[in-house]
Amino acid sequence: MTTLRLGIVGAGMIAGVIVEAVKRAVGVEVVAVASRRPDSAKKFAQEQGIPHEFDTWQEMLSSDEIDAVYVATPTSSKEEIALFGAKHKKHLLVDKPFASMASVQAMVDAAKANGVAFMDATHFTHNPRTHQLRQTMTSEIGQPQALRSSFFFPFMDRTNIRFDTEKEPTGAVGDMTWYSMRAVAEFLQPTTPVKVMSGGIIRDEETNAVIRGTGVVMFEDGKSSTFDFGYNAGTCLMDLDILGHDAVFSLNDWVLDWKQGFAFDDPDHVIGYTKRTEMQTPKQHTYISADSDTPQAVAMMTHFAELAANPSSEQNTKAQDLAILTQSLLDAYWEAVK
Known part of the structure; x- marks a missing residue:
């Protein structure tokens, strides 16, 4: 299986948890980070040994350096980031909280339309x-x-x-x-x-x-x-x-x-x-x-890599349905x- 190259939006505590989980997971590696504060992204990249940091999440999601994104930002910005990521063919792993079921549904629909995986990050x-x-x-x-x-x-x-x-x-x-x-x-x-x-x-x-x-x-x-x-x-x-x-x-x-x-x-x-x-x-x-x-958390990242390898699978549909039901x-x- 090709290794999934993951970018992270956010440089807080939970982003660090995911980086540590990825180190033990199968089929995925963290290669980039972006934050609303570029200095935070640079510091996080240096501390975690991440090769690329970006000044904006738009630059990271538009780049060819990553295949997927983990969104660990405040609720108000998650949908915008996820929709942009799906448009640029990036698989989506999005942490809760979500704004609403309509917001989750929009992310799921965008993932389906662009042939990428969507999963919420519930460990x-x-x-x-x-x-x-x-x-x-x-x-x-x-x-x-x-x-x-x-x-x-x-x-x-x-x-x-x-x-x-x-x-x-x-x-x-x-x-x-x-x-x-x-x-x-x-x-x-x-x-x-x-x-x-x-x-x-x-x-x-x-x-x-x-x-x-x-x-x-x-x-x-x-x-x-x-x-x-x-x-x-x-x-x-x-x-x-x-x-x-x-x-x-x-x-x-x-x-x-x-x-x-x-x-x-x-x-x-x-x-x-x-x-x-x-x-x-x-x-x-x-x-x-x-x-x-x-x-x-390690199992979650391995499972996400598996979904990204086959985004049209029954397992991916199940992950989407669970997120929608939970938020509803x-x-x-x-x-x-x-």
């Missing part, structure tokens, strides 16, 4: 554990009927872009609830939602940014999801329960696994999940291993919030 989707859960749910816990999720991390840095309501108007909703909605798309495979309710959001008194919230989604087929999210719980919570008719799968590190999620590094941890059934006490619960030595659920929640 846990690519964890081998996620595939194992999908494959074994029905046989192990019965037909999945509901999800309960919570995602919090302690982050009240008001100088961060998450607290800038002009650049990130949905705050913690777009940043964190995306994962809860993606879990719904991955594990429930739901029908049309019949009711989306906000249990309320909390805004920061100084910036007015959304910093916490809760909600419920109910579907035509009787499935449902409840979720809580935010920055102000004082710790990292990544709890997910998948409720079947016979048992429950539980995870406490579903977004970034403890072993090698980019925020954590516990090499002795065995990636997996707990099965709970009947009237068991905690010591009777079964821990099911889904261990891997490949970090989910997120949009419905945001409308309930408003």
